[in-house]
Amino acid sequence: MARLLRIDSSSRLDGSRTRALADYFQTAWLAKYPDTEVIARDVVETEIPHISQTAIASSYTPPNQRSPEMTTALALSDTLINELMTSETLVFSAPMYNFSVPSALKAWIDQIVQINRTFTFDGTTYEGLVTAKRAFVICAYGAAGYVGDGPFSSLNFLSPYMESLLGFLGVAQVQCFHLEGTALDGETITANVKQVQQDIDGAISQIL
Ligand SMILES: Cc1cc2nc3c(=O)[nH]c(=O)nc-3n(C[C@H](O)[C@H](O)[C@H](O)COP(=O)(O)O)c2cc1C
Numbered sequence: 001m002a003r004l005l006r007i008d009s010s011s012r013l014d015g016s017r018t019r020a021l022a023d024y025f026q027t028a029w030l031a032k033y034p035d036t037e038v039i040a041r042d043v044v045e046t047e048i049p050h051i052s053q054t055a056i057a058s059s060y061t062p063p064n065q066r067s068p069e070m071t072t073a074l075a076l077s078d079t080l081i082n083e084l085m086t087s088e089t090l091v092f093s094a095p096m097y098n099f100s101v102p103s104a105l106k107a108w109i110d111q112i113v114q115i116n117r118t119f120t121f122d123g124t125t126y127e128g129l130v131t132a133k134r135a136f137v138i139c140a141y142g143a144a145g146y147v148g149d150g151p152f153s154s155l156n157f158l159s160p161y162m163e164s165l166l167g168f169l170g171v172a173q174v175q176c177f178h179l180e181g182t183a184l185d186g187e188t189i190t191a192n193v194k195q196v197q198q199d200i201d202g203a204i205s206q207i208l
Helices: 019-032 051-059 068-073 075-085 103-112 158-168 186-205
Strands: 003-008 035-041 089-095 119-121 126-128 132-141 171-179
Touching: 003 019, 003 075, 003 132, 019 089, 019 171, 019 186, 035 075, 051 068, 068 103, 068 158, 089 119, 126 158, 132 158, 132 186, 158 171
Parallel strands: 003 035, 003 089, 089 132, 132 171
Antiparallel strands: 119 126
16 A cells, blocks of 8 residues: 655644645545545654764665664664655655755754665665655745745745655655745735645646
């Protein structure tokens, strides 16, 4: 059964626009692919610790040479990488926090980007090892103007970062959805949410 890994990262457990859109995505996905197994990884509800010194040392030590302490330090990383490596589709909900990803999501990223597990480096080139066919990133921004030629596009370290990171890891296809202006008036927000919902429907309908 194909797996969908869903990763939520808004600190707002209630009233979050990105979480609501991820719900919308999940519902639309399951309507088309009812046999999908959804793995929900909420990096706020279950906080991901920052990568530790022992875990870093362990990741550069061959498994058969690791101390029990080193193995324990990589246990969470192993679990998260296993969720990632067994999923065909990834969906992230990711609000812009200070022009980038929330630190909760960055903590997850630092746990899953592991040499010889999710990428290789031969001294010259990197190669991604993640086999997921596609990733979707639902981004939200309080202001408007971060996307395309918008006036704040040079400050957008959220969607270009997620696209670069997922491409680096080997994900074949990455698509971002952008909900801009969540701090604006209700009418604008309603229209923008509707547009993103249509974008999600369009993206899912195009998958063969
Ligand atoms: C800590 C924090 C930092 C934020 N930084 C930015 C920012 O740099 N630019 C911006 O446009 N909005 C910023 N916002 C607004 C959020 O991107 C916006 O409220 C978004 O809708 C949050 O996602 P959510 O509705 O899923 O919680 C920030 C919000 C918080 C809580």
